[in-house]
Each structure stands twice: as C-alpha cells, then as structure tokens.
Amino acid sequence: MLSTGPYKVESFRPSDELVLVKNDQWDADTDPARHQYADKWVFKFNADPDQTDQIMLSDNAQSQTSLSTDLVASNYTEAQDKLGDRLVQQSQQCTSFLYPDYSKTDMAFRKALAYAYPYEDAWTAGGSLPGVTRTHATTIMPPGMAGKPDYYVDGEEISFDLDKAKEYLAESETDPTVTMIYYESDPLAVAAQDVITKGFEDAGFTVNAIGVTESPYATWLSPDDPTNKKLNVRGVAWCSDWPSALTFIPPLFRGDAAYDTGYFSEDDINSRIDEIPTLPQEEQADAWGSLDEQIMTDYFPAIPLANYNTLFTFGSKIGNPSGDEASGAPNYKNLYVMQ
Structure with missing residues (x-):
C-alpha cells in the first residue's frame, strides 16, 4: 500500500523555512518503517552556521529540542567537550x-x-x-x-x-x-x-x-x-x-x-x-x-x-541522536523529544 508519509507540509517559504505537521491521513500499520514521534518539524534554511553552533552549544531552551546538520569545523573541539554523544560524525x-x-x-x-x-x-x-x-x-x-x-x-x-x-x-x-x-x-x-x-x-x-x-x-x-x-x-x-x-x-x-x-x-x-x-x-x-x-x-x-563526513549536533532533549548512513542525514524517523 502506498504511504504518503507521517508528516505533511503546513507552510513553506523557499530558501527560508519548511514546517511539517502530523499527517492525519497516514496509517502507521501500513508504514512500519517510519514513525510520528514529533508533533512538528521546523526546518530553517540559510541560517548563519556560527550562530547556529553557538545555539546548539548553549543548551538553552531553543537548542534542547533542536538539531543541526553542519557543525563548523572550528567548533569541533568545543562540541566534543560539551555535547558528548550528542555530537555525531556521520x-x-x-x-x-x-x-x-x-x-x-x-x-x-x-x-x-x-x-x-x-x-x-x-x-x-x-x-x-x-x-x-x-x-x-x-x-x-x-x-x-x-x-x-x-x-x-x-x-x-x-x-x-x-x-x-x-x-x-x-x-x-x-x-x-x-x-x-x-x-x-x-x-x-x-x-x-x-x-x-x-x-x-x-x-x-x-x-x-x-x-x-x-x-x-x-x-x-x-x-x-x-x-x-x-x-x-x-x-x-x-x-x-x-x-x-x-x-x-x-x-x-x-x-x-x-x-x-x-x-x-x-x-x-x-x-x-x-x-x-x-x-x-x-x-x-x-x-x-x-x-x-x-x-x-x-x-x-x-x-x-x-x-x-558530516557533523550533526543534537539538543539535550532529543532522543536517539543518530545518523542514517544510507542517506547521510540525521535518522529523522527515529528521533523523538524527551519530556
């Protein structure tokens, strides 16, 4: 059976932001490989890399439920010290x-x-x-x-x-x-x-x-x-x-x-x-x-x-911080937010 996926587009601004929300037409029984753990995904494009890194390293409220897909190389040592296994080399x-x-x-x-x-x-x-x-x-x-x-x-x-x-x-x-x-x-x-x-x-x-x-x-x-x-x-x-x-x-x-x-x-x-x-x-x-x-x-x-290899950083409330080797991306389908 064809699956349309666990999420649907709520809004999209090219080169700026994509917002996905739960797809109420998705049937988990027909698509066991994917999950609907998060209520919403917000993708930010063209964000300043150094500013993003500082947010992820701060463990503030915004960073705790965020992830970044491209750590700046100059911030690698600091990220190793502060993030531990929430820094993933993929x-x-x-x-x-x-x-x-x-x-x-x-x-x-x-x-x-x-x-x-x-x-x-x-x-x-x-x-x-x-x-x-x-x-x-x-x-x-x-x-x-x-x-x-x-x-x-x-x-x-x-x-x-x-x-x-x-x-x-x-x-x-x-x-x-x-x-x-x-x-x-x-x-x-x-x-x-x-x-x-x-x-x-x-x-x-x-x-x-x-x-x-x-x-x-x-x-x-x-x-x-x-x-x-x-x-x-x-x-x-x-x-x-x-x-x-x-x-x-x-x-x-x-x-x-x-x-x-x-x-x-x-x-x-x-x-x-x-x-x-x-x-x-x-x-x-x-x-x-x-x-x-x-x-x-x-x-x-x-x-x-x-x-x-890409360096991913995950907030402290993101469960299962990991990557997907086949796609070279975060393992989006298995990530969740810890309460």
Missing part, C-alpha cells in the same frame, strides 16, 4: 574527484597529479577537518555502498608524495602544465587553491589557476564555454541518490554523462555500465565493485580525493 555517500581531461593527459600525468595533491593541507585550508569531515578516498564508490571494493591502484594508498609525483611526471609525455579553475568568491576556496598550486608546482608542474566568480560547475558542465576549453584539469563531487553504484558510476564514468567532467570514455567500460543493470539483482553490487576497480586500475581517469 559518513555520507559522497566522493570528490580531481578529473583530468582524459583526451589531453596520459596515465603517468594523472598519477603524478594524484601524488602531488596535498590532501590534508588542502582540506584544512578549505575549512574541513582531516580524518573527521574529510577522509582519504581510495575507490570510486564511497564507504557503506553495497559492493564497494577494497583495493589500491598502486598497491598502497595514494597520498601526498613529491618523490613519486616527480617520478611519474618524468614518465609522462603530457605537457606538465595544469590549467584549472577555482571559486574566487570563496576565501576558503582561494586558500585551498593556494595550497594545491604549491603542491603541484613543488612536484614540477606549471600551474595556471583561473579564478571564476560563479560555481566552477557552471564552467565544468558547459563544453562550449571558452574557459572550459582551456582546462585540462577539472573536478567533481558526487553523492548517491541511494546506496547503489548504479547512481554513482554511470553519471561520472559513462561516456557523454553530464558529470563526466574529464570526458572519459572507453567502449569496454560503457558496455559494462549498460550490462550490469541487466544482471540478476544479487550479482549487481559485486559487479559494480569489480567495474570500479577496472576503471581505476586500467585507466585511472580521475583522482579520488575525499570521502565526506
């Missing part, structure tokens, strides 16, 4: 990539970039916490995804290593010039780019970093954009709609996919992407995992940079 079904242009670069160039990328320093400069909100990605598929394989392209985790970067760059027949863009309207993005540029230059690359005032995706996703045509290194960050590689690998690695920002296309990979969804369902997860390894081992078209 993994997300997300991976970010550096995506060199496949037709303009060879594998040695791409591996040189991978070892020249200053992962933890770039995350820190960009406002993330290494090991907490950002962790090293070693595969296409993120942690928690069905069929995620365990392998290392070079036999060990790729990390910042200038000696290896220089070795691969010496093997490469690609011009050692990196042309990329960064979001110059965001001071954190500027700081991160400065760190990335230094890492690449220390490895022997020449870096042409171009500042843009719109989201980089506005350039990356426009093949005819004059700036985009100059680039040989782009990027992409992707989160799954549900924890299956069907929503992850095809959008990024099938030829002509919108978010294939490196323009990677190989016939054997395209054919396998089309074939896997036709396999018996119980075989598909492992098949996607094998394809993940094949793409990265045979072609190394993109450099997995990071898997994402």
Whole structure:
C-alpha cells in the first residue's frame, strides 16, 4: 500500500523555512518503517552556521529540542567537550574527484597529479577537518555502498608524495602544465587553491589557476564555454541518490554523462555500465565493485580525493541522536523529544 508519509507540509517559504505537521491521513500499520514521534518539524534554511553552533552549544531552551546538520569545523573541539554523544560524525555517500581531461593527459600525468595533491593541507585550508569531515578516498564508490571494493591502484594508498609525483611526471609525455579553475568568491576556496598550486608546482608542474566568480560547475558542465576549453584539469563531487553504484558510476564514468567532467570514455567500460543493470539483482553490487576497480586500475581517469563526513549536533532533549548512513542525514524517523 502506498504511504504518503507521517508528516505533511503546513507552510513553506523557499530558501527560508519548511514546517511539517502530523499527517492525519497516514496509517502507521501500513508504514512500519517510519514513525510520528514529533508533533512538528521546523526546518530553517540559510541560517548563519556560527550562530547556529553557538545555539546548539548553549543548551538553552531553543537548542534542547533542536538539531543541526553542519557543525563548523572550528567548533569541533568545543562540541566534543560539551555535547558528548550528542555530537555525531556521520559518513555520507559522497566522493570528490580531481578529473583530468582524459583526451589531453596520459596515465603517468594523472598519477603524478594524484601524488602531488596535498590532501590534508588542502582540506584544512578549505575549512574541513582531516580524518573527521574529510577522509582519504581510495575507490570510486564511497564507504557503506553495497559492493564497494577494497583495493589500491598502486598497491598502497595514494597520498601526498613529491618523490613519486616527480617520478611519474618524468614518465609522462603530457605537457606538465595544469590549467584549472577555482571559486574566487570563496576565501576558503582561494586558500585551498593556494595550497594545491604549491603542491603541484613543488612536484614540477606549471600551474595556471583561473579564478571564476560563479560555481566552477557552471564552467565544468558547459563544453562550449571558452574557459572550459582551456582546462585540462577539472573536478567533481558526487553523492548517491541511494546506496547503489548504479547512481554513482554511470553519471561520472559513462561516456557523454553530464558529470563526466574529464570526458572519459572507453567502449569496454560503457558496455559494462549498460550490462550490469541487466544482471540478476544479487550479482549487481559485486559487479559494480569489480567495474570500479577496472576503471581505476586500467585507466585511472580521475583522482579520488575525499570521502565526506558530516557533523550533526543534537539538543539535550532529543532522543536517539543518530545518523542514517544510507542517506547521510540525521535518522529523522527515529528521533523523538524527551519530556
């Protein structure tokens, strides 16, 4: 039987607030996976992050029945001390990539970039916490995804290593010039780019970093954009709609996919992407995992940079403070207010 859900919209102001109240047409007997514990949910959008953190850390009347889905990294230590198990580190079904242009670069160039990328320093400069909100990605598929394989392209985790970067760059027949863009309207993005540029230059690359005032995706996703045509290194960050590689690998690695920002296309990979969804369902997860390894081992078209974690904070009267790994969100359906 179709469920319309335990809550319905009472009011909605785009970019400001959504209010949900109990749905009197919902039948709990037909929808045992969800609950109607809270009388009302009020979602606030575009709230000031630091102000929100201070409210959550204060344990005042407002914070006690509230939760926040994005703790500012600089407040992490204080939140650990004050909130204890009401601070939840939740993994997300997300991976970010550096995506060199496949037709303009060879594998040695791409591996040189991978070892020249200053992962933890770039995350820190960009406002993330290494090991907490950002962790090293070693595969296409993120942690928690069905069929995620365990392998290392070079036999060990790729990390910042200038000696290896220089070795691969010496093997490469690609011009050692990196042309990329960064979001110059965001001071954190500027700081991160400065760190990335230094890492690449220390490895022997020449870096042409171009500042843009719109989201980089506005350039990356426009093949005819004059700036985009100059680039040989782009990027992409992707989160799954549900924890299956069907929503992850095809959008990024099938030829002509919108978010294939490196323009990677190989016939054997395209054919396998089309074939896997036709396999018996119980075989598909492992098949996607094998394809993940094949793409990265045979072609190394993109450099997995990071898997994402989010920091949730819960008020002292919120019961069962927890997250949902499949959605990368608070476990809304099982939260309740303690009297």
